[in-house]
Amino acid sequence: MKKTVLFIGGTGAQGVPVVKALATDSRYNIRVLTRSASSKEAKDLASLSGVSIFEGNSYDEITLRQAFKDINCVFANTNGFAIGEKAEIYWGIRLYELAREFKVEHFVYAGLEYGSKLGNFQRKYRCGHLDGKGKVVDFISAQPTSPMAWSILTSCMYMEALSEFLRPFPDPKDPGTMVFTVPLGEGKCPLIYLEDYGAYARWIFDRPDQSNGLELHVATEDISWKDLASAFSEVTGQKAVYKDVTLDEYFKLGILDPDMIVGHSTDPNDSTLLTYRENFSGFWNTWKDNLTRRDYQLLDTILPTRVKSVKEWMEKTDYNGKPTPVLKDYRDRAAKK
Numbered sequence: 437m438k439k440t441v442l443f444i445g446g447t448g449a450q451g452v453p454v455v456k457a458l459a460t461d462s463r464y465n466i467r468v469l470t471r472s473a474s475s476k477e478a479k480d481l482a483s484l485s486g487v488s489i490f491e492g493n494s495y496d497e498i499t500l501r502q503a504f505k506d507i508n509c510v511f512a513n514t515n516g517f518a519i520g521e522k523a524e525i526y527w528g529i530r531l532y533e534l535a536r537e538f539k540v541e542h543f544v545y546a547g548l549e550y551g552s553k554l555g556n557f558q559r560k561y562r563c564g565h566l567d568g569k570g571k572v573v574d575f576i577s578a579q580p581t582s583p584m585a586w587s588i589l590t591s592c593m594y595m596e597a598l599s600e601f602l603r604p605f606p607d608p609k610d611p612g613t614m615v616f617t618v619p620l621g622e623g624k625c626p627l628i629y630l631e632d633y634g635a636y637a638r639w640i641f642d643r644p645d646q647s648n649g650l651e652l653h654v655a656t657e658d659i660s661w662k663d664l665a666s667a668f669s670e671v672t673g674q675k676a677v678y679k680d681v682t683l684d685e686y687f688k689l690g691i692l693d694p695d696m697i698v699g700h701s702t703d704p705n706d707s708t709l710l711t712y713r714e715n716f717s718g719f720w721n722t723w724k725d726n727l728t729r730r731d732y733q734l735l736d737t738i739l740p741t742r743v744k745s746v747k748e749w750m751e752k753t754d755y756n757g758k759p760t761p762v763l764k765d766y767r768d769r770a771a772k773k
């Protein structure tokens with residue numbers, strides 16, 4: 437019998453590839469919870485066979501109780517950038533509890549690395565959007581694998597961010613050279629190709645015999661930014677360099693507003709919320725100090741067709757470093773302005 441998967445996490449960068457991967461054949465019905473059925477993203481997803489749109493807010497108990505009716509599986513990607521760390525912990529756990537109450541068969545949580553814990557709770561690794569999901573991952577991992585199966589799909593920065601938040605800029609003194617600037621030192625940072633991310637989500641639902649009780653850490657490649665700049669040059673023929681900067685220098689670049697609060701749909705006076713400066717200091721320190729690990733052999737077994745390197749991704753997608761919108765939150769914010 438066809439299973440119904442409830443996708444919680446909207447119609448953004450992560451939702452689209454996961455829903456598309458689930459809709460590639462007629463094995464699943466997918467119910468997508470989004471605030472607006474009339475957005476372009478929602479209409480595009482609704483045009484796929486097996487996909488239906490459920491309008492409402494993912495962070496509302498009454499809506500969720502409606503959305504959870506007559507489903508078999510859940511994929512949950514809460515948005516810490518919208519609701520902040522505290523609410524992300526609450527809703528991650530609450531979604532698990534609701535899934536148990538509604539007798540869901542398989543609950544899949546979109547996790548992130550628990551940087552603080554991996555860094556022995558040193559303040560330099562404190563990052564709300566990683567730690568919030570990390571705490572939920574610990575909660576879910578402590579639950580039994582029966583009567584409801586659980587899996588965690590732990591990811592990292594999207595490769596596609598190389599066209600947005602991580603994109604290179606021309607060197608003002610030598611405009612023929614593109615500069616990739618991040619505070620990463622010699623760290624190797626994992627990046628994940630979103631289409632493959634969707635395929636891993638699909639595998640998790642297809643193979644509960646293997647994925648129940650598993651936290652799968654996914655990435656395309658762990659790469660140093662020096663190697664990333666070289667890959668860019670090899671693929672595009674354009675000169676490129678990596679510029680390592682301090683956190684202070686990084687926050688002066690204007691890529692992020694360092695004083696903004698992480699949690700655009702929260703009470704800004706909530707003193708638990710971090711600023712982008714605080715949050716992304718911990719974020720970059722986590723990658724700079726190589727605190728996280730992935731099992732690429734396992735990823736090759738699960739998805740033999742996966743894109744295996746940043747260079748391969750650049751070739752496959754004709755990457756040229758030009759800005760392209762990736763995150764729905766960014767697009768929505770720009771549209772409001």
Ligand SMILES: NC(=O)c1ccc[n+]([C@@H]2O[C@H](COP(=O)([O-])OP(=O)(O)OC[C@H]3O[C@@H](n4cnc5c(N)ncnc54)[C@H](OP(=O)(O)O)[C@@H]3O)[C@@H](O)[C@H]2O)c1
Pocket residue numbers: 445446447448449450451469470471472493494495513514515516517518548565591592593594597701762763764765766
């Ligand atoms: N950026 C990365 O490289 C990366 C990598 C791994 C994980 N993540 C995590 O992914 C999450 C963000 O999801 P995304 O990557 O898909 O981002 P996105 O493209 O910006 O989409 C964000 C989604 O959140 C929903 N949303 C935004 N504000 C909301 C609000 N006030 N109430 C309810 N829903 C709201 C939107 O849903 P609708 O508009 O459809 O309602 C939208 O689809 C974050 O937790 C982030 O940490 C990001």
